[in-house]
Structure formats: structure tokens, C-alpha cells
Amino acid sequence: MDxxxxxxxxxxxxxxxxxxxxxxxxxxxxxxxxxxxLGGTLLVIWGVVWVACxxxxxxxxxxxxxxxxxxxxxxxxxxVIAAVICTALAASGFIGARMGRGMRGPSARSGxxxxxxxSIGTAVVVMFxxxxxxxxxxxxxxxxxxxxxxxxxxxxxxMVGAPLSGTRTPFFVGLLLCLAVLVATTVAVPHHWLVxxxxxxxxxxxxxxxxxxxAPMAGA
Numbered sequence: 049m050d051x052x053x054x055x056x057x058x059x060x061x062x063x064x065x066x067x068x069x070x071x072x073x074x075x076x077x078x079x080x081x082x083x084x085x086l087g088g089t090l091l092v093i094w095g096v097v098w099v100a101c102x103x104x105x106x107x108x109x110x111x112x113x114x115x116x117x118x119x120x121x122x123x124x125x126x127x128v129i130a131a132v133i134c135t136a137l138a139a140s141g142f143i144g145a146r147m148g149r150g151m152r153g154p155s156a157r158s159g160x161x162x163x164x165x166x167s168i169g170t171a172v173v174v175m176f177x178x179x180x181x182x183x184x185x186x187x188x189x190x191x192x193x194x195x196x197x198x199x200x201x202x203x204x205x206x207m208v209g210a211p212l213s214g215t216r217t218p219f220f221v222g223l224l225l226c227l228a229v230l231v232a233t234t235v236a237v238p239h240h241w242l243v244x245x246x247x248x249x250x251x252x253x254x255x256x257x258x259x260x261x262x263a264p265m266a267g268a
Contacts, residue, residue, distance in 0.1 A: 086143050088255040093143075095251030097136045101129045102195070102248065106241035112191050114238030169201040188237045195244050196229045203229070217257045221250045 107115035108125040177194045185193070207222035228247035232240035 090140060090143050091251045091255035093136050093139055095248050095255065097132055098248030098251060099245050101132060102241050102245035104129055106238065106245060112187065112238055112241075114241065166202070166205055169205060170198065173198045173201055191237050192233055192240060195240070196233055199225050199229050199244065199247075215257070217254050221254045224250045 104120065104125050105112070107113055107118060107120050108122045109119040110122055112122075113119055173194070176197065177190060180193060181190055203222040203225035205222075206225070207219045210216060210219040210222075225247055228243060232243035232247075235243055
């Protein structure tokens, strides 16, 4: 008696491979959305820090302040600024750790190196300014050098980081910050603080841009 031919077997390997590719794509999309949103949160945090700290410097008493409405004691201003920056650094470390979850290989190394570069660049600017102070550079010159050098380092790293993020937004934000340095230095003490404070709004623009990028990804 002739046997009935079996149904054509399904290619389980091809199905499994397609399913695995779909799952990996979903995971990568979720990681990209999370990174974009957390990055936007970081930008908002540092936008607030940037605007608040420079506005406080503009409002401090003495020759370095220029706020015509009110003045704050210099010592109290420096303490508040230090507290705000330390809080922001702690928050950045926590958010940065969350952003790093799920990253492996070159992406993880690139992110870590980028973070270390920002920290090292900031430390070098501080030490450079301290060295200038000890060498006898006057207070008003230091008031121009420190924010200018810090902003240039930050802006340059931001522009270099554009390829890591895969968007052009960081490049344009860094470019605007570089232009802010030129304007602020031309304006000079004490109103250069106000120019830097206003330039902090670029972080909010970048954060809004991050949100617009994350939304289509989430719905993809």
C-alpha cells in the first residue's frame, strides 16, 4: 500500500532566525528610545545648571556682578553654585549608569571614554584657571578666561559627540556655544555672565529635539 507523502516540512531554522532578528530589532529600538529620553533629561538638568549658575554669578556683589536689580553675597553665591553642580553631577552619574545598561562592545567603550573626556577636560580647565590665578592674572581676566575655556571645551566635545548620537543636534548646539564665547568675551565683565546664562537655553532646544527623535522611534 502506497504511503501518503508527508507535508513539506517547515524551515524551523529560518523562522527562528527571523524571530530572533525581530526581537533584537525591538530591543535595539527600545534601547535607542531610552537613551534618547535619558539624554534629554540630562540636557534639561545641565540647562538648568548652566542658566542658574551663570545668572547667580551675574548677580553676585562686587565688581564681577552686573545685575542692576539685586546683588547676592559672593561667598553665598559660590556655595550655592558648588551645591548645584555637585547635585547635577550625582544625577548625571545615576542617569549615565542607566543609559549604559544594555550597551556592549564599542558602543559601551565609546560612551565611557566620552564621559571620561568631559570630566578630564573640566578638571584641566579648573587647574588651568587656578594656575593663572597663582601666576598673578587679575580677577577680571580670570572671570573671562574660566567660563570661556570651560565652554569651548564643552562645546568642542559636544560637537565631536555628534557622530556618537547619530544626530546633528549636538554639533549645532556646540557651535552656538562657541559663538556665545565670542559674544560674551566681547561684551566683557560683568555682563558676559548674562550672555552665558542665555546661551544655556541651547540645552533646552537639544532636549526638545531629543524628545522629537524618541517619539517616532517609540511608534516605529
